[in-house]
Amino acid sequence: MEFRAVKGMKDILPDEVGRFALIEAAFRRAVELHGFSEARTPLLEPTELFARSTGETSEIVEKQMFSLLKESESLTLRPEGTPGIVRAFLNNSVHAKEPITRWYYVGAMFRAENTQRGRQRQFHQAGCEVFGDAGPVVDAEMIDMLVGFLGQIGIEDVEVRINSVGGVATRQKYREALLGHLTPKKDKLSEHAQKRLLDNPLRILDSKNPLDREAVKDAPSILDVLEPDDRAHWDGVRAALEALGTKYIIDSSLVRGLDYYTRTVFELVSNQGGLGSQNTVLGGGRYDGMVQALGGPNLPAIGFAAGMERLLLASPLQATAREQRCFIAPLGQAALHESLVVARELRAAGIGTDLDGRGASMKSMLRRADSLGARVCLVIGDSEVQSKQVQIKDLASHTQEMCARSEVLSAVSKVLASTPKPSEAKS
Numbered sequence: 001m002e003f004r005a006v007k008g009m010k011d012i013l014p015d016e017v018g019r020f021a022l023i024e025a026a027f028r029r030a031v032e033l034h035g036f037s038e039a040r041t042p043l044l045e046p047t048e049l050f051a052r053s054t055g056e057t058s059e060i061v062e063k064q065m066f067s068l069l070k071e072s073e074s075l076t077l078r079p080e081g082t083p084g085i086v087r088a089f090l091n092n093s094v095h096a097k098e099p100i101t102r103w104y105y106v107g108a109m110f111r112a113e114n115t116q117r118g119r120q121r122q123f124h125q126a127g128c129e130v131f132g133d134a135g136p137v138v139d140a141e142m143i144d145m146l147v148g149f150l151g152q153i154g155i156e157d158v159e160v161r162i163n164s165v166g167g168v169a170t171r172q173k174y175r176e177a178l179l180g181h182l183t184p185k186k187d188k189l190s191e192h193a194q195k196r197l198l199d200n201p202l203r204i205l206d207s208k209n210p211l212d213r214e215a216v217k218d219a220p221s222i223l224d225v226l227e228p229d230d231r232a233h234w235d236g237v238r239a240a241l242e243a244l245g246t247k248y249i250i251d252s253s254l255v256r257g258l259d260y261y262t263r264t265v266f267e268l269v270s271n272q273g274g275l276g277s278q279n280t281v282l283g284g285g286r287y288d289g290m291v292q293a294l295g296g297p298n299l300p301a302i303g304f305a306a307g308m309e310r311l312l313l314a315s316p317l318q319a320t321a322r323e324q325r326c327f328i329a330p331l332g333q334a335a336l337h338e339s340l341v342v343a344r345e346l347r348a349a350g351i352g353t354d355l356d357g358r359g360a361s362m363k364s365m366l367r368r369a370d371s372l373g374a375r376v377c378l379v380i381g382d383s384e385v386q387s388k389q390v391q392i393k394d395l396a397s398h399t400q401e402m403c404a405r406s407e408v409l410s411a412v413s414k415v416l417a418s419t420p421k422p423s424e425a426k427s
């Protein structure tokens with residue numbers, strides 16, 4: 001019997017890990033420049049945490065959680081990062097120590113979804129949360145940071161969609177207006193939307209079902225019924241985005257799939273990398289009620305999460321073709337032993353070194369050096385051992401020279417520090 005990875009969960013092999021690391025490093029750089037610090041929370045949380053925050057009527061809590069019972073306690077593999085971050089923030093009374101907190105996280109999330117390109121059951125999110133800042137400037141600053149970050153990883157065609165879902169009073173009023181519009185069309189709605197009509201009619205706005213799309217086409221807009229303080233916040237977000245010159249599209253049907261949002265919600269979409277229907281590379285918004293709902297003070301919050309796999313699909317970034325590594329190709333037994341010592345010297349000096357001890361032909365060793373992406377190859381034969389010399393090949397510039405065995409470290413360092421001429425460089 002051959003074991004396979006669990007449906008929707010993927011092995012990430014070294015090549016791809018290289019690209020993950022590149023994008024993750026760009027993310028960390030971007031958010032740390034904006035004052036975010038990393039927090040790491042457990043993969044398993046009490047199931048009830050998600051029911052109380054992500055929301056009973058969200059698809060995630062309704063049917064996508066990987067839950068288990070351990071000693072009669074129900075635990076769930078986190079389907080998103082925000083609830084665990086809020087729990088950690090409260091458990092550690094961080095709000096009592098600082099007025100504003102900016103945290104970020106990167107890690108695996110789990111949702112039992114139907115899998116397709118850009119949608120997995122285990123995936124990775126990179127996200128940020130801000131506590132204690134009611135905005136609206138921070139809302140715009142976050143969106144602008146994200147457009148900048150995506151640009152840095154080569155995702156240039158980004159469309160920023162924003163909306164306001166208001167506070168409790170606005171939503172109550174809008175719910176009535178929406179029900180007034182949809183109830184007479186009830187029979188024309190999908191079965192799923194008919195159920196939503198009772199528990200969360202706003203979610204019908206972002207249904208992909210053509211029946212529902214037709215029914216909501218001329219529905220009233222939540223932006224027309226914002227309460228004065230929600231309107232002031234909404235106007236403030238747009239004014240700050242305009243001050244920054246950040247382009248955006250207002251999408252009054254954007255409600256997001258999680259129940260906790262208040263006021264600003266946003267999604268950034270890219271069509272690079274053939275993402276198709278899963279082209280939302282990141283999404284987020286304000287959730288001013290969650291901290292209090294989880295037993296904390298009345299503290300505003302805003303955040304987002306990006307799907308790492310979607311960023312990887314959309315970004316053209318590649319790990320550099322040639323690494324600052326050295327490859328040693330020994331020819332003969334004495335050369336092999338000498339090579340062991342040279343490799344140890346280079347590694348002790350901080351130079352990543354691969355030694356080919358197979359006793360393979362020169363041709364096949366050079367092919368391997370190339371596939372490992374090494375910049376330098378040292379060729380050591382038994383005759384070189386005798387003459388206390390080493391042959392150094394610069395694999396990027398296609399040049400080679402002999403050097404004294406005693407000079408090998410400085411000679412390799414010199415090649416690694418040099419820039420190959422573009423005309424000579426091999427991609």
Ligand code: HAM
Nearest residue numbers: 080082118119120123280281282283284303304305307
């Ligand atoms: P979300 O919209 O559920 O929001 O997920 C954020 C991003 O994670 C999505 O835009 C997508 O790129 C990625 N994602 C979600 N599900 C999958 C999947 N099954 N496979 C691959 N990628 C996926 C949240 O999770 C909120 N916690 C964001 C947030 C933080 N709001 C406030 N703070």
